[in-house]
Amino acid sequence: MKNKKEIIIAVTAGISAYKSCELVRSLTKKGYGVTVLMSRDATHFVGALTFRTLTNRLVITDMFSDEFEWDPAHISLAQRADIVAVVPATANMIAKLANGICDDIISCVIMATKAPVLVCPAMNDNMYNHPAFKANIEKIKEFGYKVVPAIEGDLACGKKAVGHLADLGTISSLIEKLLK
C-alpha cells in the first residue's frame, strides 16, 4: 500500500488483551503501519514480543526507554499517527483519559495527538455500570473520542453480561472508516 496509514493500537490491562493480537495481525496484513503501545500492566496479559513479531516494530511499554528510534516518543508517535485505538481500554485508562492524567506512554500519546481516538472498553459488568465509569465515558466523548460500547458476552468472572469487548470486526471497520 502506498502512503500507508499509521495506526497506533494501545493495549491496556484487561483480560481481552489477547484479542488485540488478532486485530493487530489483521491490520498489518492489510498493509497498514501498526505500532503497539502497551501499559505496564498489560504486559501481564500478553507479551510485548508477540506484538513485536506481529508488527515487526518495537513495542513501547515504557516512555523513558531509550530502546526506540523516536525522540521523545510520545510526541513523535502522536504526530505520526493517523489514528489511535485503545483496545481493550480498561476502566483505569478511561479514567486517566477523562481527567487528563499523563503518566504513561498511552495517556501521553493520546493527549498529544490530533488524530482520531477510538476507545474500546471491556471490563466486569459492575465496573461497566459504575457511575464513575459512565461519567468518564461521557467526558471522553466530549473530547471527541469515539467509543465502541462493550457488548453482552462471557466475562472473565464467569458471568454473561455487558462488558465484553466489541467484536473485532466492528472495531476494525471503524478504524478503517475513521482513517478515510
Ligand SMILES: Cc1cc2nc3c(=O)[nH]c(=O)nc-3n(C[C@H](O)[C@H](O)[C@H](O)COP(=O)(O)O)c2cc1C
Ligand atoms: C485477571 C485480571 C483481569 C482484569 N481484567 C480487567 C478488564 O477486563 N477491564 C478492566 O478495566 N480492568 C481489568 N483488570 C484490572 C486492571 O488490570 C487494573 O486496573 C490495571 O491496573 C489497569 O492498568 P492499565 O489501565 O494501566 O492498563 C483486571 C485485573 C486482573 C488481575
